[in-house]
Amino acid sequence: MKTRLLALVAAIGLGFGLAQQANLKACFIYVGPIGDVGWTYAHDEARRAAEKAIPGLTTQYVESVKPADTLATVDRLVAGGCNVIFTTSFDFMDQTLEAAKKYPNVIFAHASGFKRAPNMLTYMADFYQIYYLNGLMAGALTKSGKVGYVAAFPIPELKRHISAFALGVRAVNPRATVNVKWINAWYDPVKAREATEALIAEGNDIVAFTEDTATVIQTAARRRVPSFSHYNSMYKYAPDYVVSGQLVDWSVIYIDILKKVQNGTYTPKNLENVDYWWLARERAVMLGAQVGMPINPKFEPALKQATMVVNGKRVSVYDRVMELYKDIQSPNPKWDPFTGPIRDRNGVLRVPAGRKMTVKELNEMQWVAPGVVGPVPDEPK
Amino acid sequence: MEEVLNALARALSFGTPLLIACLGALLNERAGVVNLGVEGMMALGALAGFAVAYGEGGNGNLWLAVPAAMLAGGLAALLHGFVTITLQANQFVSGLALSMVGLGVAGLLGKRYEGLPLFDHPPEGPFILGAIGLALLLAFLFSATRLGLALRSVGENPAAADLLGLNVLALRYGAVVAGGALAGLAGAYLSLVYRPSWTDGMTAGLGWIAVALVIFVGWNPLRAIFGAVFFGLLYYLQFRLQGQSGIPSEVFASLPYLLVILVLALSGLRGQQGNAPEALGKPYRRGER
Numbered sequence: 001m002k003t004r005l006l007a008l009v010a011a012i013g014l015g016f017g018l019a020q021q022a023n024l025k026a027c028f029i030y031v032g033p034i035g036d037v038g039w040t041y042a043h044d045e046a047r048r049a050a051e052k053a054i055p056g057l058t059t060q061y062v063e064s065v066k067p068a069d070t071l072a073t074v075d076r077l078v079a080g081g082c083n084v085i086f087t088t089s090f091d092f093m094d095q096t097l098e099a100a101k102k103y104p105n106v107i108f109a110h111a112s113g114f115k116r117a118p119n120m121l122t123y124m125a126d127f128y129q130i131y132y133l134n135g136l137m138a139g140a141l142t143k144s145g146k147v148g149y150v151a152a153f154p155i156p157e158l159k160r161h162i163s164a165f166a167l168g169v170r171a172v173n174p175r176a177t178v179n180v181k182w183i184n185a186w187y188d189p190v191k192a193r194e195a196t197e198a199l200i201a202e203g204n205d206i207v208a209f210t211e212d213t214a215t216v217i218q219t220a221a222r223r224r225v226p227s228f229s230h231y232n233s234m235y236k237y238a239p240d241y242v243v244s245g246q247l248v249d250w251s252v253i254y255i256d257i258l259k260k261v262q263n264g265t266y267t268p269k270n271l272e273n274v275d276y277w278w279l280a281r282e283r284a285v286m287l288g289a290q291v292g293m294p295i296n297p298k299f300e301p302a303l304k305q306a307t308m309v310v311n312g313k314r315v316s317v318y319d320r321v322m323e324l325y326k327d328i329q330s331p332n333p334k335w336d337p338f339t340g341p342i343r344d345r346n347g348v349l350r351v352p353a354g355r356k357m358t359v360k361e362l363n364e365m366q367w368v369a370p371g372v373v374g375p376v377p378d379e380p381k
Numbered sequence: 382m383e384e385v386l387n388a389l390a391r392a393l394s395f396g397t398p399l400l401i402a403c404l405g406a407l408l409n410e411r412a413g414v415v416n417l418g419v420e421g422m423m424a425l426g427a428l429a430g431f432a433v434a435y436g437e438g439g440n441g442n443l444w445l446a447v448p449a450a451m452l453a454g455g456l457a458a459l460l461h462g463f464v465t466i467t468l469q470a471n472q473f474v475s476g477l478a479l480s481m482v483g484l485g486v487a488g489l490l491g492k493r494y495e496g497l498p499l500f501d502h503p504p505e506g507p508f509i510l511g512a513i514g515l516a517l518l519l520a521f522l523f524s525a526t527r528l529g530l531a532l533r534s535v536g537e538n539p540a541a542a543d544l545l546g547l548n549v550l551a552l553r554y555g556a557v558v559a560g561g562a563l564a565g566l567a568g569a570y571l572s573l574v575y576r577p578s579w580t581d582g583m584t585a586g587l588g589w590i591a592v593a594l595v596i597f598v599g600w601n602p603l604r605a606i607f608g609a610v611f612f613g614l615l616y617y618l619q620f621r622l623q624g625q626s627g628i629p630s631e632v633f634a635s636l637p638y639l640l641v642i643l644v645l646a647l648s649g650l651r652g653q654q655g656n657a658p659e660a661l662g663k664p665y666r667r668g669e670r
Contacts, residue, residue, distance in 0.1 A: 033580075035495025037495070182630075183620075187580075188585050189576055189583050189585060190571075190583075190587065190616075194391065194395060194620050195623075197391050197617065198391075198617065198621040198623070201384065201391075201621065202621070214496065218498070218576060218577070218578070236498055237498045373624070374623065374624040375623070375624045
């Protein structure tokens with residue numbers, strides 16, 4: 001009898017213990033509205049996926065938070081019982097660090113930044129490799145030799161992406177240019193449309209972009225100009241014109257972090273050096289017009305016909321894209337677009353022969369690759 | 382030449398929502414009521430239009446979408462009318478509130494339509510021609526009809542208009558609601574034609590440009606056509622000329638606003654408020670002067 005009671009008590013205790021460990025509340029602070037079809041939408045999709053994948057996890061989110069309100073939002077979330085708080089915009093960096101100091105027992109995770117603390121890690125899913133692959137396709141498909149690019153802000157992230165894209169374009173078509181228009185906004189469909197119109201008027205016959213709406217794709221399709229998805233599956237906006245694109249899946253990062261918090265690997269004391277820089281290898285980013293469609297079948301024939309020279313051998317652009325995509329998805333990728341020798345567009349050697357750029361260099365990149373045309377603020381001469 | 386035509390086409394395409402919204406604001410301002418809520422009414426119109434056009438999965442009714450957008454804008458304006466005409470509250474404060482409430486409500490109600498593509502969308506042409514036709518119609522209304530004269534007198538001197546037996550309140554209500562309906566139509570152009578899809582915040586400040594445009598064109602519907610095309614051209618050129626002229630694109634982006642300030646300053650120098658209706662922004666109370 002006594003042993004049974006003991007067993008019962010132990011079982012209840014165990015149950016409590018488990019329940020306590022499983023009782024994980026992750027909260028997300030978003031910079032934009034969850035329906036922006038861009039950055040915030042992707043984070044929210046991942047939040048929902050994580051909630052499904054991890055038993056015992058509850059989540060909460062606050063959207064359209066101004067960077068200046070980060071700390072106040074954290075206060076509210078901590079009061080509401082959040083154990084892990086994700087701040088999903090670069091602008092949230094300093095206030096997240098402040099919040100991490102204020103709440104040493106809460107785990108913070110900040111996207112795309114570089115400041116960490118014992119209870120604050122950083123994470124990023126980066127596209128630069130995928131951009132190169134899209135560049136290859138753009139280089140193969142352009143007839144005018146002019147590729148348009150609608151870009152949000154001249155920050156290192158975009159310079160890295162535009163440069164990788166331009167390196168890809170030029171690998172196929174050494175005389176082609178990538179013509180950049182800055183709209184100085186993450187979200188402004190009106191500016192995005194007029195910038196696209198301007199690019200097409202200038203003779204660009206294929207366009208790529210980095211901003212948070214599908215406007216570029218919709219505008220280009222009206223003018224029968226092919227384009228690339230950015231961030232989310234945008235194939236549905238123009239099934240005849242979306243060639244491929246770069247897609248994100250933040251859920252692999254969120255699930256990894258939250259599982260490690262749940263099983264005690266991550267504590268509020270050991271995150272000082274935890275930085276996720278996840279790429280295609282970790283499946284955080286994908287190549288595709290939409291999930292599951294790396295290349296729109298409509299463009300396959302043209303890409304198979306187009307050829308380029310790789311190590312003295314002539315191969316089809318399609319095969320090259322697929323070969324490289326396979327490589328960057330493998331456990332130990334051999335290839336990287338930023339492998340030297342690489343000069344910037346002013347002729348200065350930026351990556352010596354045989355060296356790859358480090359994550360730090362990629363994050364601080366201010367120069368742009370040859371072929372990029374247009375004003376680039378803060379460019380070293 | 383092709384380049385010029387293309388720029389003109391862009392100016393018309395982008396200028397059309399500006400022109401429609403500007404004409405709406407101009408109409409109610411001519412009757413003496415300022416409505417700064419254009420941005421909010423545009424957002425409501427954009428959403429209402431898109432929701433009706435999209436229906437359940439892209440099979441909605443395009444023909445009903447436009448009236449729905451005008452209805453949404455008109456209803457929002459009716460609220461502004463009630464607060465400022467009947468309750469005689471401050472028009473500027475009420476309009477500001479309306480712009481924020483409109484954006485917020487549209488954002489909230491629009492969640493389920495966020496980012497959906499609208500494949501079956503109307504062409505731009507009829508809207509562009511319609512907007513220009515509307516400007517001509519308003520010009521005719523103000524200069525050659527009894528109704529136009531009545532609206533103007535209500536905006537210039539409501540007490541005198543009242544003495545003449547005009548129904549000041551009814552005229553002002555009518556102008557405000559019609560102005561709101563036009564703002565809604567401008568929003569529908571964005572979500573049905575220009576984009577075409579709905580996202581929160583898609584009006585991107587165009588409503589405010591429209592409000593500024595009214596002052597810029599001196600409350601004249603004909604000049605509004607050229608004003609809207611001019612603004613549209615500058616907006617396009619900030620991208621077209623980016624990196625292709627020595628002039629920073631920010632100059633083009635800020636030029637419309639600088640011009641508005643300039644026009645205001647010039648009229649200020651002349652010791653008058655430009656062509657602003659005399660009783661603009663003032664609630665009308667019978668027996669008060």
